[in-house]
Amino acid sequence: MNSFYVKVVSGLVVFSVAIAGCSTPVSKTEEGVTAEQNKETKKAYATEVEEMLKEGPGKYAGDAYHKENANKELDTLPKNLTGEQAYQKLVELFAEDYQPYVKKLDAFDTTYTVSGDPGDLKTPSGKQLNVMILIDSSGSMAGKVDGFSKMTLAKNAVSRFASSLSTHANVSLRVYGHKGSNADKDKDLSCKSTEVVYPLGKYDQQMFGKALDKFKPTGWTPIALAMKEAANDLSKINGPSENLVYVVSDGIETCGGNPVQVAQELNKSNVKAVVNIIGFDVDNAGQKALQEVAKAGGGEYATVRNDEGLRRYFDTQRMKIWEKWLMWKVRNTRSIIHQFVQKKGELQRLTFSGHGVDKLSSTESRHMKDALSHLEDSGKLSSEEADKVKELITNRADKIDEYRKSRYDSIMELLEENKKKIREIVEKKGKNKMDEYDTN
Structure with a gap:
């Protein structure tokens, strides 16, 4: 019985060694890809609009966009990408540069000027x-x-x-x-x-x-x-x-x-x-x-x-x-109306549909979706993971759109409010002064 036990154990040892000998070795290239994938997943893409607007400009943003070159770069990515990994790469490559528009909106002048200081007018020239x-x-x-x-x-x-x-x-x-x-x-x-x-x-x-x-x-x-x-x-x-x-x-x-x-x-x-x-x-x-x-x-x-x-x-x-x-x-009064029209036009160029932030966001989404289709067609990620990327792209576009509308509404509200106030000041000051000099 002891002899049989030894033989069985010995056989197991030999079998284990044989299995080990038949295992497929992991290449250095695959180790590198795995490490790169892990590195990609560690990168945190923005989830809030304030940070989203700071992620650009990507490598192919704006005038730098070149579809063929972008696709070639996408082809170098490993297969079996997760949705998050793919989205992160799309942001790095295609995120547009929103900061020039953000800065203009932050510094947008919602005040109006009139000839003379309306708070201390002495003559029509303010003197x-x-x-x-x-x-x-x-x-x-x-x-x-x-x-x-x-x-x-x-x-x-x-x-x-x-x-x-x-x-x-x-x-x-x-x-x-x-x-x-x-x-x-x-x-x-x-x-x-x-x-x-x-x-x-x-x-x-x-x-x-x-x-x-x-x-x-x-x-x-x-x-x-x-x-x-x-x-x-x-x-x-x-x-x-x-x-x-x-x-x-x-x-x-x-x-x-x-x-x-x-x-x-x-x-x-x-x-x-x-x-x-x-x-x-x-x-x-x-x-x-x-x-x-x-x-x-x-x-x-x-x-x-x-x-x-x-x-x-x-x-x-x-x-x-x-x-x-x-x-x-x-x-x-005419000047205030003219200033309002000019300021409204400027604001629309920064935020309105088809202009400024909206135009950048539309371009960005289109480029990202085109790139995602290429990744799917080249087998870089599954359809399930691709759906996750689509959701992330849509969420990004929705948040930027909400930002655009919110900035437009808040600035327009101030423009309307300040226009009303300054017109009331001009109307009151003008009437009071005209009453002072009325010869009737």
Whole structure:
């Protein structure tokens, strides 16, 4: 019995050795493929859209896509790939570069611009409005028109105009020729006389009225000197401003100055003042001379004969400012709509169907599916594993599509919301300013 046991055991040993001898050895190539497969499965492809959008660009993304070259590279892959291994390889080769679009969407400007700061508008250009009134106090202003002295009518008109200015406007009143008399002996004194009786600032009815009472018609007409001093006043102003100068006079320069040259300097200098001349009951020669002054100052000349004319002139000036605000409102409303259309178009180019992110995603899915078909046809993976890849490709496309739609909707919501807010600001500001200058 012991002899039989030994023989059986010996036979088993021999049989085991024989089996071992008949085993198929594992080649180094197959060991390498197995190691590569294990390496592939360890790579983690993105499952969330934020990371999916960062996986590209793949080797054959965008203009680098070449179907034949891609298929040749796919042919080098081992057989029996898992769905995850195949999908990972497709991502490496065909993932598109979304980052340029992502960055543009992240930095998308949802704000609107208008001319001037809507939070602190002073003039339609957004600048501080400064109105300087220069009034002639020469002896001839004592002359009568419709039973009233020209000086009285001029003061009344200037007072009404100043009171009608916006609360944001600054106004000043300068008188000239108010010292001495219109006699030759006082010419030198009178021709050197010009004085600010109401310093540049907000209109105050009581103080402005007192300023008008400080002078009477007496002397000569140093228009050039008054404008030169007005230029000095304006040069001291800090910050951007819109400067308007109104000169009320019943005659031409009588002190030897050159008002045309000074008006031109006022208009062309840093202060960029517009000089308007109101000729009150002026003869033809005087009108011609004063017209040249207004032209040089970039402004207008107007002849008025009586109180009604003065009223009409200053009412017209108010209406011009009213019209500026109307045009400001219309222009900015149109601009906002134009900006909205442009921004919406830009957003659609980044996200809309057939453009931007959507176009990249469609291209990516098509290339991946073509490559998957090639892998199936070449026997690199089973149909069951191929179905897993299809599901992963579809899931990727769906998540990117959800991202695209979400970004479009959220940015569009902000564009609509901000458009509504800025239009309300423009409408309100324009209406308030137009009401301030309404002459009705």
